[in-house]
Amino acid sequence: MVIPDHADPAGRLIVSRVSLRDFRSYARLDLALRPGIVLVVGPNGAGKTNLLESLHVGTQGFSPRTRVESQLVRFGTEGCRIALHGRRASGVPVDVEVVLRRGEGRRSRLNGAPLQAVEELRRELATLVFTPDRLAVVKGGPLVRRAYFDRTLARLFPARAELSPGYGAALTQRNAALRRVSLGLSTREALAPWTERVVDLGRELVLARRDAVELLSPVFGERASQLGLAAARLAYDGSPPTEEALAARLERDLERGTTGLGPHLDDVSVTAGTRELRLFGSQGEQRLAVLSLLLAEAGLIAERTGEPPLLLLDDVLSELDPDRRRSLAERLRGTGQTLITATSASALPVEADQVLDVTPGLVQERA
Ligand SMILES: Nc1ncnc2c1ncn2[C@@H]1O[C@H](COP(=O)(O)OP(=O)(O)OP(=O)(O)O)[C@@H](O)[C@H]1O
Numbered sequence: 001m002v003i004p005d006h007a008d009p010a011g012r013l014i015v016s017r018v019s020l021r022d023f024r025s026y027a028r029l030d031l032a033l034r035p036g037i038v039l040v041v042g043p044n045g046a047g048k049t050n051l052l053e054s055l056h057v058g059t060q061g062f063s064p065r066t067r068v069e070s071q072l073v074r075f076g077t078e079g080c081r082i083a084l085h086g087r088r089a090s091g092v093p094v095d096v097e098v099v100l101r102r103g104e105g106r107r108s109r110l111n112g113a114p115l116q117a118v119e120e121l122r123r124e125l126a127t128l129v130f131t132p133d134r135l136a137v138v139k140g141g142p143l144v145r146r147a148y149f150d151r152t153l154a155r156l157f158p159a160r161a162e163l164s165p166g167y168g169a170a171l172t173q174r175n176a177a178l179r180r181v182s183l184g185l186s187t188r189e190a191l192a193p194w195t196e197r198v199v200d201l202g203r204e205l206v207l208a209r210r211d212a213v214e215l216l217s218p219v220f221g222e223r224a225s226q227l228g229l230a231a232a233r234l235a236y237d238g239s240p241p242t243e244e245a246l247a248a249r250l251e252r253d254l255e256r257g258t259t260g261l262g263p264h265l266d267d268v269s270v271t272a273g274t275r276e277l278r279l280f281g282s283q284g285e286q287r288l289a290v291l292s293l294l295l296a297e298a299g300l301i302a303e304r305t306g307e308p309p310l311l312l313l314d315d316v317l318s319e320l321d322p323d324r325r326r327s328l329a330e331r332l333r334g335t336g337q338t339l340i341t342a343t344s345a346s347a348l349p350v351e352a353d354q355v356l357d358v359t360p361g362l363v364q365e366r367a
């Protein structure tokens, strides 16, 4: 089966071929993908999540479900290979190859040129993923949300991507200095440069996060309402740290050896009307909120870069009622390319642009 490259006039990156060797359950897989909604179907354990994972590794350089790369290599084999071919609106073809060998790490190439770091791939190609674990973004603790919104911030404002790791490093240094002071190994004066850095980077980070949340919130609300979740919004919960506030709690901080205020303790509230979805959202509402966040970010990235990200939606359809499945499918129609999994094709109430059955021994495209 030969499907031509889809150079899309709207400026989207479309992956048209994926080829896997010894990746997870796939000894060998060669698929042609179409733009639009690609419904990946098969029974439990068929390899649907594996296929989405391979596209994430191929476009982002890492797996969304494990940091242990050797898990990606098919049992009993020594290495795996993922190759993707796609094309941008500009006509520029995109070829990616990622090869992992047990114990040797990874080699990756973009259009034939070896990449030094995975980050290079991430800068070139945008992919957003929903997995059931992502529900933690709404229902988990503040730590999960901070990490999620910091990644979003990095994607929306690449120039400010280093603020979060920079602040984290400054905080670690200040905490170490606090412990040295309380052990009598250092003077209080020695804290000053670290406090200043925590305040400076902390302020920048809070401002960047607020900007990201303000940019996302209205689009998030709009997507959520289209999916049937009314009056949803985001709000940043925290304010920039100041020297005065840190000075006021210095004794407590010295005692505990940690900095007790700053963006490392802030949160983002996700609400629908007056309800905090973390505490009072139903499972389905929490799922809709996570999806709406993803769609909001996808829309913003598309607006800013001219290229909607590739969307990988694993297990989103379960727990959504038929009306909401339909609204979601209608939303996805307008974007570049979305792979969405289901155990049966009937889970999607509208016609997909392509249905791929990944049942072992039967990988094929259904008419
Ligand atoms: N490294 C590996 N080598 C071989 N098989 C693997 C490897 N890692 C995972 N598998 C197998 O891949 C199979 C398919 O997994 P996958 O998660 O893709 O299924 P799925 O179609 O998403 O199922 P579900 O509907 O339950 O989500 C599993 O049975 C798993 O044991």
Ligand SMILES: [Mg+2]
Binding pocket: 048, 049, 050, 314
């Ligand atoms: Mg799965």
